[in-house]
Amino acid sequence: MTEKNTLPEIRQNIIQRDLRVLWHPCTQMRDHEDYPPIAIRRGSGVWLEDYDGRRYLDAISSWWVNLFGHANPRINAAITEQLGQLEHVILAGFTHEPIVTLSERLVALAPPGLARCFYASDGSSAVEIALKMSFHYWRNRGKSRTRFISLSNSYHGETLGALSVGDVALYKETYEPLLLKSITVPSPDCYQREPGESCADHSTRLFAEMDAALARHAHETCAVIVEPLVQCAGGMRMYDPVYLELLHAACTKYNVHLIADEIAVGFGRTGTLFACEQAGITPDFLLLGKGLTGGYLPLSVCLTTDPVYEAFYAEYSAQKAFLHSHSYTGNPLACAAANATLDIFRDDDVLNRNRKLADYMTRATAHFADHAHVAEVRQRGMILAIEMVQDKQTRSPYRWQERRGLAVYRHGLANEALLRALGDVVYFMPPYVIQEAEIDQLVKVAWEGIDRATR
């Protein structure tokens, strides 16, 4: 390829080379014979642009990571400045200013009592850390506990520990023989509520199952792990904060840890900076990733309490230390991006602006509820989901082989929108810099896509 090649030629070249050497995530590679990957040349704000000059409105924040748009000037500047100082340093035995500042800020912003930050590079690793740390805590306290409790339809990542506490068959089933035997309790998912039942009543009623599991298994259980308020990968299924209140009280009563996996819902997605705030609780472990760096660089963190930290604090010879590590733990460039992201939250009244955007999304999508193949439009803050069904009355789903959500996705790509559905759930989880006119555009494309896909 030379400078003389046209952009479509460059695009074609990238795709051919890609298909020779890459293996893409969450993809049946054979599908690329008919639908090659889209080569993105650049991004700006909510927009991605390919080599043919086609644009795509990133309605899913590139797998829920992007908060303040692509090529955000403030985050760009912070990373560039950091690049001139220090790109990386081992975090065992060494430290650096960006990570100390970031940790101080996270501790100040998180629910009270979360006092220590342990870093990793991606969400799944943060989940592994919380599981191991909880297990190890009980061991250091002289107790042998090996079980974890989680909710049906939950998702916590793709590594073996994370898959063990997840429950989305599509990702988990194949690997079942390799996994820890965790305890699964029915999700308080409000989509499953009885006609006339409020979401809060449904969540409260479903809590009885969790209480029973805790009563039975507390003696052998390290922790309960949940995605607070929204089960994202499980189809953006939502539940009421009262469930978290009850769960927190029960974990205290039964002396079991509570792990709040806010990797997808943290940083303003649900309307508050952290979803746990809506229940007024402090979990024993709070997991953050994705939006932590504004969607720029891989970084995740497991925040925990002083009592947990102190259970590991001893003479080296006592063999109580948490000897877990990842090479890129606390990478300074990622920390600089995270600090710039927190600056934007501090300076720009983001949560209030999001409230207005969320209200706008509610109004703009109200008519979807009347569609003959839409069972529910649900929303929490900056997450709005539209559930397509075969039969509106019985809510019977389409057969998965029909891939109606995929049809909406393809319709979106042909009409300037990246709307990657979860099964038959089409959703908007856009960067917070989206404008009202852009929401209108998404709504129009999603409506047309759903209408065509369900005919």
Ligand SMILES: Cc1ncc(COP(=O)(O)O)c(C=O)c1O
């Ligand atoms: C709630 C939750 N936990 C953990 C993860 C795993 O994060 P990662 O993909 O960065 O490993 C995800 C990813 O979508 C998630 O939604």
